[in-house]
Amino acid sequence: MSTIAAISTPYGIGGISVVRVSGENAIKITQKIFRAHDGTLLENMNGYTCKLGNIIFENNTLDEVIVTVFKAPRSYTGEDITQISCHGSMFITKSILRALLSSGAVMAGPGEFTKRAFLNKKISLDKAESVMGLISSNYEKARKINYSAYCGFLGQKINKIKNKFFDILSDLNAEIDYSDEDVPELDNNQLILRLENINSELNNLIKSYSIGCVIKNGLKVAILGAPNVGKSTLMNFLSKKEKSIVTDIAGTTRDAIEESIILNNIPIVLIDTAGIRETNDKIEQIGTQKSKEIAEISDLILFMLDASREITDEEIKIINSFDKNKILIIINKSDINSNYNLEKLKKLNIKNFVLISAKNGTGIDNLSKKIEEFIDFGAFQNENLIIMSERQYNVLLRAQKNLENAIDKIKSVPRDIFADILKESAEILCEFSGENLETKIVDSVFEKFCVGK
Numbered sequence: 081m082s083t084i085a086a087i088s089t090p091y092g093i094g095g096i097s098v099v100r101v102s103g104e105n106a107i108k109i110t111q112k113i114f115r116a117h118d119g120t121l122l123e124n125m126n127g128y129t130c131k132l133g134n135i136i137f138e139n140n141t142l143d144e145v146i147v148t149v150f151k152a153p154r155s156y157t158g159e160d161i162t163q164i165s166c167h168g169s170m171f172i173t174k175s176i177l178r179a180l181l182s183s184g185a186v187m188a189g190p191g192e193f194t195k196r197a198f199l200n201k202k203i204s205l206d207k208a209e210s211v212m213g214l215i216s217s218n219y220e221k222a223r224k225i226n227y228s229a230y231c232g233f234l235g236q237k238i239n240k241i242k243n244k245f246f247d248i249l250s251d252l253n254a255e256i257d258y259s260d261e262d263v264p265e266l267d268n269n270q271l272i273l274r275l276e277n278i279n280s281e282l283n284n285l286i287k288s289y290s291i292g293c294v295i296k297n298g299l300k301v302a303i304l305g306a307p308n309v310g311k312s313t314l315m316n317f318l319s320k321k322e323k324s325i326v327t328d329i330a331g332t333t334r335d336a337i338e339e340s341i342i343l344n345n346i347p348i349v350l351i352d353t354a355g356i357r358e359t360n361d362k363i364e365q366i367g368t369q370k371s372k373e374i375a376e377i378s379d380l381i382l383f384m385l386d387a388s389r390e391i392t393d394e395e396i397k398i399i400n401s402f403d404k405n406k407i408l409i410i411i412n413k414s415d416i417n418s419n420y421n422l423e424k425l426k427k428l429n430i431k432n433f434v435l436i437s438a439k440n441g442t443g444i445d446n447l448s449k450k451i452e453e454f455i456d457f458g459a460f461q462n463e464n465l466i467i468m469s470e471r472q473y474n475v476l477l478r479a480q481k482n483l484e485n486a487i488d489k490i491k492s493v494p495r496d497i498f499a500d501i502l503k504e505s506a507e508i509l510c511e512f513s514g515e516n517l518e519t520k521i522v523d524s525v526f527e528k529f530c531v532g533k
């Protein structure tokens with residue numbers, strides 16, 4: 081395999097930058113451009129040690145650096161690695177990379193270091209995916225879940241499920257192989273119970289993906305309502321920015337305005353929309369239509385009413401046109417006189433109401449509590465077992481489908497065929513950690529990584 085090199089730190093100015101080299105000739109290639117101050121040759125260094133020296137290329141001393149050496153197989157990739165820590169100027173860092181490429185290294189592709197770690201069996205594919213998740217974690221919950229996956233909790237859970245499959249398969253094989261002898265036949269109901277138990281464990285993991293998606297991409301929350309109820313005021317309060325224009329003129333917001341926020345450790349993509357109403361204004365008509373479309377694709381609709389007046393028939397009609405399971409009614413302007421008619425609101429058949437003042441922040445704690453309840457984090461107390469990757473989710477779905485097929489057929493097919501179907505489920509589960517996977521699927525995982533990781 082070729083020897084690869086890439087800049088592993090972010091593009092920009094920093095205290096230091098790191099250029100990483102991995103492969104059979106990593107030490108030889110780095111040596112071509114490095115002179116240690118004490119004359120030590122890199123090949124004579126032990127793994128996990130470093131030397132101070134100069135990078136010299138085409139008779140030009142580029143920088144004073146520290147080179148750290150890792151020797152195969154005790155390195156991130158499992159290959160020989162050198163890491164050059166230089167002064168953190170983009171010009172210096174790029175010059176060192178160029179010197180390495182001129183000396184025999186090739187430019188690393190996205191995620192190629194981690195891909196080599198996987199191919200050299202240093203890490204499983206699910207762990208590699210968690211590395212990517214860790215790098216992109218930008219708040220505590222995401223870090224925690226990705227770190228659990230990185231520590232292997234998910235992988236261990238999958239192994240436990242796989243072992244349950246293998247136990248059943250070995251009992252089935254004993255029954256098939258010794259059918260003429262005194263081995264008692266397995267009771268179908270007992271078998272079904274054992275398989276249902278596996279199915280429920282798979283199901284918990286599969287269900288956790290909805291939370292995983294929220295953690296990864298944020299919950300899409302649209303603020304909807306009639307003009308002038310205070311939607312943009314709420315957007316600005318929650319985003320702590322003057323993101324949307326606020327005026328007392330109905331129809332101020334004409335287009336959807338989006339902002340990512342973290343509310344009580346919940347990542348949210350908040351969308352302020354144009355007030356919905358029947359109007360002859362062409363721009364407002366388009367805005368109203370757009371608001372309705374956004375409502376359709378959002379995970380949660382915050383439908384805002386004005387506490388100083390009764391709900392209108394038009395508002396009732398709009399609320400009734402949406403999926404009620406994803407509506408939270410916000411009654412805004414609680415700081416002024418409340419004239420909303422609770423009896424009328426109760427008839428809407430929506431369980432969740434929150435009284436707030438977007439202007440002074442009253443009730444916002446309650447609002448974030450309601451959003452948390454909506455996501456139902458409580459159902460997934462075990463943060464070590466949340467699926468964040470679409471690939472892993474699809475592996476689990478396929479394994480489950482196969483298992484359900486096996487349960488369906490338990491009484492109608494011969495035992496050896498039944499055992500084959502079950503074996504297939506176990507084999508599908510092996511893909512979770514990357515065993516038995518086609519190269520193109522492995523490649524597609526690493527293509528999403530950044531270069532240098």
Ligand SMILES: Nc1nc2c(ncn2[C@@H]2O[C@H](COP(=O)(O)OP(=O)(O)OP(=O)(O)O)[C@@H](O)[C@H]2O)c(=O)[nH]1
Nearest residue numbers: 307308309310311312313331332333355413438439
């Ligand atoms: N008293 C009080 N006034 C509020 C509150 N929230 C918003 N307002 C006022 O209501 C008016 C309309 O606020 P906006 O946030 O622009 O309302 P909107 O729903 O975005 O309106 P459109 O963009 O026209 O659909 C402004 O004068 C706000 O200052 C509140 O909680 N209390």
Ligand SMILES: [Mg+2]
Nearest residue numbers: 311312332333
């Ligand atoms: Mg507005």
